[in-house]
Amino acid sequence: MKIKTVDTWDDELWQDASPLYMEAFGDKGAKPVKIVKNMFAQGIAELHVAYNESGAVVMALTGKLISDRVMIIDYLAVSEKKRGHGLGKHFVDYLRHKADHEGYQKLIIEAESEKTLDNRRRIHFWQSCGFLLTAYVHHYIWVPETYQAMYLPLTADSRKVTGEELFLFINTFHRLSFRGFGKDED
Numbered sequence: 001m002k003i004k005t006v007d008t009w010d011d012e013l014w015q016d017a018s019p020l021y022m023e024a025f026g027d028k029g030a031k032p033v034k035i036v037k038n039m040f041a042q043g044i045a046e047l048h049v050a051y052n053e054s055g056a057v058v059m060a061l062t063g064k065l066i067s068d069r070v071m072i073i074d075y076l077a078v079s080e081k082k083r084g085h086g087l088g089k090h091f092v093d094y095l096r097h098k099a100d101h102e103g104y105q106k107l108i109i110e111a112e113s114e115k116t117l118d119n120r121r122r123i124h125f126w127q128s129c130g131f132l133l134t135a136y137v138h139h140y141i142w143v144p145e146t147y148q149a150m151y152l153p154l155t156a157d158s159r160k161v162t163g164e165e166l167f168l169f170i171n172t173f174h175r176l177s178f179r180g181f182g183k184d185e186d
C-alpha cells in the first residue's frame with residue numbers, strides 16, 4: 001500500500017480521495033469542499049490517501065493543532081469493497097507513526113455516541129487501534145447527533161484525559177476550519 005500525504009490543497013489527490021469521502025460521509029457529516037479547502041488555507045489540514053493496485057482504497061483528512069501538539073483525525077474512510085482486510089488499522093498506524101515523528105502528543109477522534117450497531121462497530125475499531133473512549137457526551141448546537149471523544153496517547157504521560165478537555169481541541173479545530181464562513185461552534 002502506497003500512501004500520499006499533502007498539507008496544501010491538491011486537486012488531483014482530492015479527486016482520488018473524494019469518492020471514498022463521499023461514500024462514507026456524503027449523506028451524513030461531510031464538510032463541503034469549500035470548507036475542506038479553507039482548512040488547507042488555514043494551514044491546519046493534511047490529506048492522506050492510500051493506494052493499492054486497484055487505486056485509492058483509504059483516505060483520511062487530519063487536523064493539526066501544532067501549538068497544542070494534537071492531531072485530529074477528522075475523517076477516515078476505507079473503500080466499502082476493501083473493508084475487513086486490515087487496511088484501516090494499517091492506515092491508523094501510519095497516522096500514529098507520522099504524528100509521533102512530528103512531535104504530537106496525542107491523536108484525537110470524535111465518534112457518534114448514540115448506541116447503534118454501526119456506532120458501536122466504529123468505536124470498537126478505534127479501540128482496537130489503541131484509542132481510549134472518554135465518558136463525556138458532547139452536544140453540538142448545529143447537528144442532532146451526540147459525540148464522544150477518543151484519544152491515542154503518543155507520549156509516556158499517563159495522566160487520564162477527559163472528554164471535556166479533548167472537545168476543547170476539537171472545537172478549536174472546527175472553529176479554525178470554518179473561519180471566514182461565519183459559522184461558530186457552541
